[in-house]
Amino acid sequence: MNLIPSSVERLIEELERLPGVGPRTAERLAIHLLKGDQTRAEALGRAIIDLHEGVRSCKLCHTFSEDELCAICSAEDRTTNTIAVVEEPFDIVALEKTGRYHGLYHVLGGVMSPLDGVGADKLQINSLLERLRGGGIDELILATNPTVEGESTGLYIRQELGNSPIKITRLARGLPVGGDLEYADHITLGRALDGRESL
Amino acid sequence: MNLIPSSVERLIEELERLPGVGPRTAERLAIHLLKGDQTRAEALGRAIIDLHEGVRSCKLCHTFSEDELCAICSAEDRTTNTIAVVEEPFDIVALEKTGRYHGLYHVLGGVMSPLDGVGADKLQINSLLERLRGGGIDELILATNPTVEGESTGLYIRQELGNSPIKITRLARGLPVGGDLEYADHITLGRALDGRESL
Numbered sequence: 001m002n003l004i005p006s007s008v009e010r011l012i013e014e015l016e017r018l019p020g021v022g023p024r025t026a027e028r029l030a031i032h033l034l035k036g037d038q039t040r041a042e043a044l045g046r047a048i049i050d051l052h053e054g055v056r057s058c059k060l061c062h063t064f065s066e067d068e069l070c071a072i073c074s075a076e077d078r079t080t081n082t083i084a085v086v087e088e089p090f091d092i093v094a095l096e097k098t099g100r101y102h103g104l105y106h107v108l109g110g111v112m113s114p115l116d117g118v119g120a121d122k123l124q125i126n127s128l129l130e131r132l133r134g135g136g137i138d139e140l141i142l143a144t145n146p147t148v149e150g151e152s153t154g155l156y157i158r159q160e161l162g163n164s165p166i167k168i169t170r171l172a173r174g175l176p177v178g179g180d181l182e183y184a185d186h187i188t189l190g191r192a193l194d195g196r197e198s199l
Numbered sequence: 200m201n202l203i204p205s206s207v208e209r210l211i212e213e214l215e216r217l218p219g220v221g222p223r224t225a226e227r228l229a230i231h232l233l234k235g236d237q238t239r240a241e242a243l244g245r246a247i248i249d250l251h252e253g254v255r256s257c258k259l260c261h262t263f264s265e266d267e268l269c270a271i272c273s274a275e276d277r278t279t280n281t282i283a284v285v286e287e288p289f290d291i292v293a294l295e296k297t298g299r300y301h302g303l304y305h306v307l308g309g310v311m312s313p314l315d316g317v318g319a320d321k322l323q324i325n326s327l328l329e330r331l332r333g334g335g336i337d338e339l340i341l342a343t344n345p346t347v348e349g350e351s352t353g354l355y356i357r358q359e360l361g362n363s364p365i366k367i368t369r370l371a372r373g374l375p376v377g378g379d380l381e382y383a384d385h386i387t388l389g390r391a392l393d394g395r396e397s398l
Contacts, residue, residue: 001270003292005254005263011246017239019231025219027289030250032218034263035308038251040216047210048244051229052237055204064204064233071200090226093202109234 008034060131062107062124063089072105079103084141085128085157087111087150091143103141106131111149112156120156129160142170207233259330261306261323262288271304278302280337284327284356286310286344294342302340305330310348311355319355328359341369 004012008030015026033041057063058070065071072078072092082103086092092105108123120126132140142157144150158168173191175184184192203211207229214225232240256262257269264270271277271291281302285291291304307322319325331339341356343349357367372390374383383391 001274001295002265003262003270003295004288005265007246007250007252007254008263011250014243014246017243018228020224020227028219029217031287031289033247033250034254041250042248044210044213044216045244045247045250047206047213048232048247049241051206051210051232051240051244053206055206055233063202064207066201066204071202075200088230089203090230096200096202 058107061105062109062127063092063105077102081136081138082141083128083131083137083139084143085154086143087145087153091145095143103139108144108153111144111147111153113149120160123153125157125160128157132161132164132166137166139167139169142168144170146171146173257306260304261308261326262291262304276301280335281340282327282330282336282338283340283342284353285342286349286352290342290344302338307343307352310343310346310352312348319359322352324356324359327356331360331363331365336365338366338368341367343369345370345372 011030011033012023012026015021015029016023021029033044054066055064056066056068058065058073059068060073061070063070063072067074079102083106084095084101084103085106085108086095087108087110089107092107095101095105106124106128108125108128110118110123112118112120112123131137140157140161142154144154154170161168172195173188174195175181175188175192181189210229210232211222211225214220214228215222220228232243253265254263255265255267257264257272258267259272260269262269262271266273278301282305283294283300283302284305284307285294286307286309288306291306294300294304305323305327307324307327309317309322311317311319311322330336339356339360341353343353353369360367371394372387373394374380374387374391380388
């Protein structure tokens with residue numbers, strides 16, 4: 001017996017392909033879209049179809065961009081001797097929000113993850129090394145996520161650079177501001193101890 | 200500085216309207232769709248746009264259907280003197296999977312929730328009462344979710360029926376099969392005690 005209309009079944013199948021969306025969530029989203037305003041659903045569908053339109057990869061830092069060079073790479077007022085290496089374009093947005101960084105970026109497009117078949121060749125690591133060989137860079141900030149994959153990708157990049165004169169740093173590990181020492185996990189707390197700052 | 204292409208920004212805005220999708224999830228989904236195969240994204244967008252196509256509400260039980268009457272309401276082999284009242288169409292799928300129920304259904308389209316402005320008039324309660332007044336129904340199973348809203352919606356329906364001769368039941372509350380008594384919440388365990396079955 002066909003209890004679910006075919007258009008609903010097809011949407012659920014497509015939604016289940018999204019990361020973090022299981023069968024229940026897919027059903028819930030489909031019901032929401034079905035019960036809601038049809039023009040709202042159409043706007044979402046249209047936004048997904050048009051997503052790739054006019055979006056390309058900045059040829060220097062590989063973040064997404066509407067032009068050949070992104071807004072930061074083409075800006076006149078950035079500190080051009082520093083590159084922060086991040087995993088994804090939205091990490092740039094987060095760093096820009098701090099207002100503390102004025103250098104350039106390089107987007108890897110993910111992290112090395114052998115279990116998922118993601119090696120260095122699938123990331124923008126070669127293009128980073130090439131950029132560094134081009135000269136003019138004094139500091140490379142490894143701003144990958146503080147996860148096992150993020151840290152090992154950072155270590156891999158450091159190894160690839162060998163004994164280059166470029167200063168290599170990474171973001172400080174420690175207690176998140178506004179956090180509670182009692183509830184900090186022991187690894188973070190250990191890192192905060194190791195990296196204690198003199199007052 | 201425009202760090203995010205407008206098509207990506209627009210998709211994130213649309214995704215954030217979905218239930219359970221916050222800014223971070225919306226960003227993650229947008230990145231996934233952007234990095235992935237463009238034809239995959241188009242298939243999803245198309246499925247959302249086509250969702251409402253050919254889908255209507257069964258004029259008797261109000262589940263979604265491709266015809267005027269749904270597959271169950273138009274079936275010849277159902278027990279027509281019993282109606283199970285459910286919240287959403289997928290609850291029918293769940294009950295059908297048990298293989299234990301052969302009656303008809305009635306989909307409320309949600310539950311009463313005064314805080315969200317959902318009163319009885321926004322649900323298919325009047326159409327249920329009308330269906331019952333039509334006669335031929337001996338048992339009404341209140342199969343709303345075992346939540347505060349689900350239970351109070353059930354109670355409301357029972358009140359509306361007044362001293363009708365129709366037998367009104369609800370699904371048993373108790374320990375979920377395969378569960379662990381030690382980890383059952385105290386309300387469920389209390390209900391399991393109250394409703395203990397003789398062996």
